[in-house]
Amino acid sequence: MTIHVPLLSVPIDGSVKHLPYADRAEDLIDTANEAVEAFMLADLDVIENFVTCDFHLLDQTLSWIHSNHLLTGNRFCEWGAGFGVATMLAALRGMQAVGIEIESRLVHQAEQVAATIGSSAQFYHGSFVPRGVSGLAEISGEFKNVDTEEGDVYAEIGLELDDFDLIFVFPWPGEEEFFEHIFAACAADGALLLSYHGREGMRLLRQSL
Protein backbone atom coordinates (compact mmCIF):
# COMPACT_ATOMS: atom_id res chain seq x y z
CA MET A 1 0.00 0.00 0.00
CA THR A 2 1.34 3.48 -0.91
CA ILE A 3 1.16 6.02 1.91
CA HIS A 4 0.84 9.60 0.56
CA VAL A 5 2.71 12.12 2.69
CA PRO A 6 1.67 15.63 1.62
CA LEU A 7 4.28 17.92 0.08
CA LEU A 8 5.36 20.70 2.43
CA SER A 9 4.70 24.26 1.33
CA VAL A 10 7.70 26.61 1.65
CA PRO A 11 6.30 30.18 1.67
CA ILE A 12 8.27 32.62 -0.52
CA ASP A 13 8.19 36.06 1.08
CA GLY A 14 7.53 39.30 -0.80
CA SER A 15 11.17 40.41 -0.50
CA VAL A 16 11.97 38.13 -3.44
CA LYS A 17 10.87 40.85 -5.90
CA HIS A 18 13.53 43.22 -4.57
CA LEU A 19 16.48 40.89 -4.95
CA PRO A 20 19.13 41.78 -7.55
CA TYR A 21 19.47 39.62 -10.65
CA ALA A 22 22.40 37.23 -10.95
CA ASP A 23 25.43 38.31 -12.97
CA ARG A 24 24.71 37.77 -16.68
CA ALA A 25 21.05 36.85 -15.99
CA GLU A 26 19.72 39.93 -17.77
CA ASP A 27 21.92 39.26 -20.84
CA LEU A 28 20.60 35.72 -20.93
CA ILE A 29 16.97 36.84 -20.57
CA ASP A 30 17.34 39.52 -23.28
CA THR A 31 19.01 37.04 -25.66
CA ALA A 32 16.29 34.45 -25.01
CA ASN A 33 13.44 36.95 -25.38
CA GLU A 34 14.78 38.07 -28.76
CA ALA A 35 15.04 34.43 -29.86
CA VAL A 36 11.49 33.69 -28.65
CA GLU A 37 10.14 36.70 -30.53
CA ALA A 38 11.93 35.73 -33.74
CA PHE A 39 10.66 32.16 -33.39
CA MET A 40 7.07 33.30 -32.84
CA LEU A 41 7.19 35.67 -35.83
CA ALA A 42 8.66 33.02 -38.14
CA ASP A 43 6.33 31.18 -40.46
CA LEU A 44 6.15 27.96 -38.44
CA ASP A 45 3.35 25.89 -36.96
CA VAL A 46 2.37 27.32 -33.60
CA ILE A 47 3.34 25.18 -30.60
CA GLU A 48 0.20 25.67 -28.55
CA ASN A 49 1.58 24.34 -25.27
CA PHE A 50 4.51 26.74 -25.26
CA VAL A 51 4.35 30.00 -23.30
CA THR A 52 7.13 31.59 -21.29
CA CYS A 53 7.17 32.32 -17.57
CA ASP A 54 8.42 35.50 -15.84
CA PHE A 55 12.16 34.96 -16.25
CA HIS A 56 13.13 37.91 -14.01
CA LEU A 57 10.99 36.65 -11.12
CA LEU A 58 12.39 33.18 -11.69
CA ASP A 59 15.96 34.47 -11.39
CA GLN A 60 15.08 36.32 -8.18
CA THR A 61 13.41 33.22 -6.77
CA LEU A 62 16.51 31.14 -7.52
CA SER A 63 18.51 33.78 -5.59
CA TRP A 64 16.06 33.54 -2.70
CA ILE A 65 16.28 29.72 -2.61
CA HIS A 66 20.09 29.87 -2.60
CA SER A 67 20.38 32.63 -0.02
CA ASN A 68 18.03 30.75 2.31
CA HIS A 69 20.11 27.55 1.91
CA LEU A 70 17.08 25.49 0.94
CA LEU A 71 18.81 23.16 -1.50
CA THR A 72 19.86 19.64 -0.54
CA GLY A 73 22.19 19.37 -3.57
CA ASN A 74 23.24 20.95 -6.85
CA ARG A 75 21.15 19.24 -9.54
CA PHE A 76 18.42 21.15 -11.37
CA CYS A 77 15.83 19.93 -13.87
CA GLU A 78 13.27 21.93 -15.88
CA TRP A 79 10.19 19.93 -16.86
CA GLY A 80 8.96 21.22 -20.23
CA ALA A 81 11.93 23.51 -20.87
CA GLY A 82 10.73 25.52 -23.88
CA PHE A 83 13.65 27.87 -24.66
CA GLY A 84 15.40 26.55 -21.55
CA VAL A 85 15.79 29.87 -19.74
CA ALA A 86 15.19 28.42 -16.25
CA THR A 87 17.76 25.72 -16.96
CA MET A 88 20.29 28.33 -18.10
CA LEU A 89 19.57 30.61 -15.11
CA ALA A 90 20.24 27.65 -12.79
CA ALA A 91 23.45 26.86 -14.70
CA LEU A 92 24.57 30.50 -14.27
CA ARG A 93 24.51 29.81 -10.50
CA GLY A 94 26.77 26.80 -10.90
CA MET A 95 24.04 24.18 -10.78
CA GLN A 96 24.27 21.02 -12.91
CA ALA A 97 21.22 21.92 -14.97
CA VAL A 98 19.20 19.93 -17.50
CA GLY A 99 16.04 20.82 -19.38
CA ILE A 100 13.61 18.27 -20.84
CA GLU A 101 11.37 19.31 -23.73
CA ILE A 102 9.02 17.28 -25.91
CA GLU A 103 9.13 19.59 -28.96
CA SER A 104 12.35 19.09 -30.92
CA ARG A 105 12.13 22.59 -32.44
CA LEU A 106 12.22 24.09 -28.94
CA VAL A 107 15.15 21.89 -27.89
CA HIS A 108 17.01 23.23 -30.91
CA GLN A 109 16.14 26.82 -29.95
CA ALA A 110 17.27 26.26 -26.34
CA GLU A 111 20.57 24.80 -27.54
CA GLN A 112 21.12 27.81 -29.81
CA VAL A 113 20.53 30.28 -26.97
CA ALA A 114 22.84 28.20 -24.73
CA ALA A 115 25.55 28.30 -27.41
CA THR A 116 25.13 32.07 -27.85
CA ILE A 117 25.64 32.81 -24.17
CA GLY A 118 28.11 29.96 -23.49
CA SER A 119 25.86 28.11 -21.04
CA SER A 120 26.72 24.69 -19.61
CA ALA A 121 22.99 23.77 -19.52
CA GLN A 122 22.09 20.48 -21.22
CA PHE A 123 18.84 19.87 -23.11
CA TYR A 124 17.10 16.60 -23.85
CA HIS A 125 14.36 15.86 -26.34
CA GLY A 126 11.61 13.68 -24.86
CA SER A 127 9.25 13.51 -21.92
CA PHE A 128 9.85 14.33 -18.28
CA VAL A 129 6.92 12.07 -17.32
CA PRO A 130 8.49 8.93 -15.86
CA ARG A 131 7.06 5.59 -16.84
CA GLY A 132 5.00 3.59 -14.39
CA VAL A 133 4.03 6.25 -11.84
CA SER A 134 1.31 4.74 -9.68
CA GLY A 135 -2.06 6.48 -10.07
CA LEU A 136 -0.89 8.79 -12.91
CA ALA A 137 -2.79 7.03 -15.68
CA GLU A 138 -6.04 7.62 -13.78
CA ILE A 139 -5.59 11.40 -13.63
CA SER A 140 -3.58 12.15 -16.79
CA GLY A 141 -6.62 12.08 -19.10
CA GLU A 142 -7.85 15.30 -17.49
CA PHE A 143 -4.71 17.25 -18.41
CA LYS A 144 -4.60 18.52 -21.97
CA ASN A 145 -1.41 20.59 -22.13
CA VAL A 146 1.09 18.00 -21.09
CA ASP A 147 2.10 15.15 -23.38
CA THR A 148 1.80 11.83 -21.57
CA GLU A 149 2.37 9.53 -24.57
CA GLU A 150 6.12 9.79 -25.23
CA GLY A 151 8.84 7.83 -23.41
CA ASP A 152 10.86 9.54 -20.70
CA VAL A 153 14.51 10.57 -21.12
CA TYR A 154 16.01 9.89 -17.70
CA ALA A 155 18.09 6.92 -18.98
CA GLU A 156 19.54 9.14 -21.72
CA ILE A 157 20.38 11.83 -19.16
CA GLY A 158 21.96 9.18 -16.93
CA LEU A 159 20.08 10.44 -13.88
CA GLU A 160 16.84 9.39 -12.22
CA LEU A 161 14.18 11.83 -11.17
CA ASP A 162 15.22 11.33 -7.54
CA ASP A 163 18.74 12.55 -8.37
CA PHE A 164 17.44 16.12 -8.80
CA ASP A 165 17.41 18.60 -5.92
CA LEU A 166 15.34 21.32 -7.59
CA ILE A 167 12.74 20.90 -10.31
CA PHE A 168 11.08 23.83 -12.06
CA VAL A 169 7.84 23.69 -14.02
CA PHE A 170 5.35 26.16 -15.52
CA PRO A 171 2.05 24.24 -15.46
CA TRP A 172 -0.99 25.35 -17.36
CA PRO A 173 -3.70 26.61 -14.97
CA GLY A 174 -5.54 23.71 -13.36
CA GLU A 175 -2.86 21.16 -14.26
CA GLU A 176 -0.66 21.61 -11.15
CA GLU A 177 -1.89 18.37 -9.62
CA PHE A 178 -0.33 16.33 -12.41
CA PHE A 179 3.19 17.66 -11.71
CA GLU A 180 2.80 17.45 -7.95
CA HIS A 181 1.64 13.85 -8.25
CA ILE A 182 4.80 12.88 -10.19
CA PHE A 183 7.03 14.85 -7.83
CA ALA A 184 5.46 13.32 -4.72
CA ALA A 185 5.78 9.84 -6.18
CA CYS A 186 9.34 10.09 -7.50
CA ALA A 187 11.44 12.95 -6.04
CA ALA A 188 14.07 12.43 -3.35
CA ASP A 189 13.38 13.34 0.26
CA GLY A 190 14.06 17.05 0.72
CA ALA A 191 13.93 17.86 -3.01
CA LEU A 192 12.15 21.08 -4.05
CA LEU A 193 9.47 21.66 -6.69
CA LEU A 194 9.32 25.29 -7.87
CA SER A 195 6.38 26.23 -10.08
CA TYR A 196 5.17 29.41 -11.78
CA HIS A 197 1.50 30.43 -11.63
CA GLY A 198 1.12 33.63 -13.60
CA ARG A 199 -0.20 36.49 -11.50
CA GLU A 200 0.08 34.33 -8.36
CA GLY A 201 3.84 34.13 -8.92
CA MET A 202 6.04 31.29 -7.74
CA ARG A 203 5.14 28.40 -5.45
CA LEU A 204 7.67 26.18 -3.68
CA LEU A 205 7.02 22.68 -2.33
CA ARG A 206 9.34 20.29 -0.56
CA GLN A 207 9.24 16.52 -0.61
CA SER A 208 8.80 15.52 3.02
CA LEU A 209 11.92 14.27 4.78
Ligand SMILES: C[S@@+](CC[C@H](N)C(=O)[O-])C[C@H]1O[C@@H](n2cnc3c(N)ncnc32)[C@H](O)[C@@H]1O
Ligand atom coordinates in the same frame (compact mmCIF):
# COMPACT_ATOMS: atom_id res chain seq x y z
C1 LIG B 1 4.09 26.42 -20.42
S1 LIG B 1 5.51 25.93 -21.40
C2 LIG B 1 6.82 26.41 -20.31
C3 LIG B 1 8.16 26.64 -20.98
C4 LIG B 1 9.32 27.03 -20.03
N1 LIG B 1 9.44 26.11 -18.93
C5 LIG B 1 9.11 28.42 -19.47
O1 LIG B 1 8.74 28.55 -18.30
O2 LIG B 1 9.32 29.41 -20.19
C6 LIG B 1 5.40 24.14 -21.19
C7 LIG B 1 6.36 23.35 -22.09
O3 LIG B 1 6.23 21.96 -21.74
C8 LIG B 1 6.42 21.18 -22.93
N2 LIG B 1 5.88 19.83 -22.65
C9 LIG B 1 4.58 19.41 -22.60
N3 LIG B 1 4.53 18.11 -22.25
C10 LIG B 1 5.81 17.69 -22.05
C11 LIG B 1 6.41 16.46 -21.67
N4 LIG B 1 5.66 15.39 -21.38
N5 LIG B 1 7.75 16.39 -21.56
C12 LIG B 1 8.53 17.48 -21.85
N6 LIG B 1 8.03 18.67 -22.22
C13 LIG B 1 6.68 18.79 -22.31
C14 LIG B 1 5.68 22.00 -23.98
O4 LIG B 1 6.10 21.68 -25.29
C15 LIG B 1 6.06 23.43 -23.58
O5 LIG B 1 7.23 23.86 -24.25
